[in-house]
Amino acid sequence: MKERRRAGQDWTRSASSATTFAPVSLVLITGGAGFIGSHLATRLVQAGRAVRVLDNLDPFYDVALKRRNVVAVAGAASVAGGRFEFVEGDIRDRETCRRAVAGVDVVVHLAALAGVRPSIAEPSRYMDVNVTGTQTLLSAIDNRATAFVFGSSSSVYGGNTKVPFVEDDPVDRPVSPYAASKKAGEIVCHAFHHLRGNPVTCLRFFTVYGPRQRPEMAIHQFARHITNGTPLPFFGDGASRRDYTYVDDIVAGVVAAMERTSGYAIYNLGGAATTSLQEMVTALEQVLGKRAVLQRLPDQPGDVPVTYACVKKAARELGYASPTPFAVGVARFCAWYSSEKKAGRIP
Numbered sequence: 001m002k003e004r005r006r007a008g009q010d011w012t013r014s015a016s017s018a019t020t021f022a023p024v025s026l027v028l029i030t031g032g033a034g035f036i037g038s039h040l041a042t043r044l045v046q047a048g049r050a051v052r053v054l055d056n057l058d059p060f061y062d063v064a065l066k067r068r069n070v071v072a073v074a075g076a077a078s079v080a081g082g083r084f085e086f087v088e089g090d091i092r093d094r095e096t097c098r099r100a101v102a103g104v105d106v107v108v109h110l111a112a113l114a115g116v117r118p119s120i121a122e123p124s125r126y127m128d129v130n131v132t133g134t135q136t137l138l139s140a141i142d143n144r145a146t147a148f149v150f151g152s153s154s155s156v157y158g159g160n161t162k163v164p165f166v167e168d169d170p171v172d173r174p175v176s177p178y179a180a181s182k183k184a185g186e187i188v189c190h191a192f193h194h195l196r197g198n199p200v201t202c203l204r205f206f207t208v209y210g211p212r213q214r215p216e217m218a219i220h221q222f223a224r225h226i227t228n229g230t231p232l233p234f235f236g237d238g239a240s241r242r243d244y245t246y247v248d249d250i251v252a253g254v255v256a257a258m259e260r261t262s263g264y265a266i267y268n269l270g271g272a273a274t275t276s277l278q279e280m281v282t283a284l285e286q287v288l289g290k291r292a293v294l295q296r297l298p299d300q301p302g303d304v305p306v307t308y309a310c311v312k313k314a315a316r317e318l319g320y321a322s323p324t325p326f327a328v329g330v331a332r333f334c335a336w337y338s339s340e341k342k343a344g345r346i347p
């Protein structure tokens with residue numbers, strides 16, 4: 001597996017000499033070139049934290065988008081006078097992980113193959129990256145004080161129809177390889193915590209959206225089809241409901257979880273409200289000022305009828321409060337989408 005440090009290049013900064021963060025505090029974000037990870041990295045460097053990103057720039061979606069995310073984080077670090085280091089490497093490689101965790105006091109593990117539907121085509125690859133990769137990363141941590149935050153998923157709740165979903169609901173009936181890999185990730189994290197004592201927090205993210213959202217995710221994909229006037233794949237009757245979470249809320253929850261210094265805990269991070277597929281399309285049509293052309297298709301295997309987060313535990317213990325209303329977040333997403341489109345940076 002290749003690993004390259006890019007400290008000397010334009011889009012990477014590693015300039016700690018003149019900075020002023022209080023205790024030396026280095027955060028490793030795996031998957032930090034991706035959608036959520038790059039937002040988290042930006043927030044942290046702006047707050048004066050030193051950040052190292054480990055990401056293999058997996059070609060699941062356009063790698064140019066990930067490179068641009070890294071450039072954006074490097075730019076934010078430069079403006080804030082913070083330290084940022086990008087390591088291109090794979091979480092399945094032991095030596096890469098050993099070097100990436102050196103000197104780190106918090107690991108936020110977001111590197112994964114994401115997405116329910118593609119996992120059905122390639123289950124073994126999903127298990128390899130999401131489970132074996134997680135174990136390889138955990139095994140590399142030799143400091144018992146290093147806190148570990150794991151990016152889990154609402155998909156672990158499977159076809160649960162008792163809403164809202166609460167952290168101690170049964171999660172032993174996943175309906176896709178992706179969901180199974182995320183539950184397995186929580187389990188290997190628990191074994192690591194039990195044996196090594198490190199503080200571990202698993203965060204179950206509920207469908208995250210906002211600027212830089214992955215291009216294959218529904219909101220981004222639908223905005224593209226509506227804008228371009230191309231048929232929008234509309235699965236089922238439009239009644240399926242999702243709890244959509246604005247990316248800034250996820251980042252706030254992750255930052256709070258990074259401060260936990262003991263135990264093993266699981267929290268939902270969601271918008272704490274649901275929006276139907278039909279309502280989501282209507283919201284996009286209204287903001288983008290254009291009607292969608294629907295291509296009606298049957299429900300997909302692996303899809304679930306509803307996701308809905310109870311966030312009371314996160315509110316109580318992480319101070320997670322007042323998630324962004326969907327209408328507000330969608331308007332912000334569309335503003336980003338339209339400006340990127342106008343600049344010719346996305347299709």
Ligand SMILES: NC(=O)c1ccc[n+]([C@@H]2O[C@H](COP(=O)([O-])OP(=O)(O)OC[C@H]3O[C@@H](n4cnc5c(N)ncnc54)[C@H](O)[C@@H]3O)[C@@H](O)[C@H]2O)c1
Pocket residue numbers: 030031032033034035036037054055056057058059060066089090091092109110111112113114115129133151152153154204205206207208209214
């Ligand atoms: N976006 C959501 O709605 C959502 C919901 C629930 C959970 N999650 C989880 O949050 C995390 C981040 O999701 P995202 O939407 O930002 O996805 P993303 O695909 O944009 O980011 C994941 C990053 O991981 C990297 N990666 C993949 N395989 C790797 C490997 N073997 N080694 C190193 N890096 C690797 C990718 O290159 C990518 O940059 C993932 O763990 C995902 O499962 C996301």
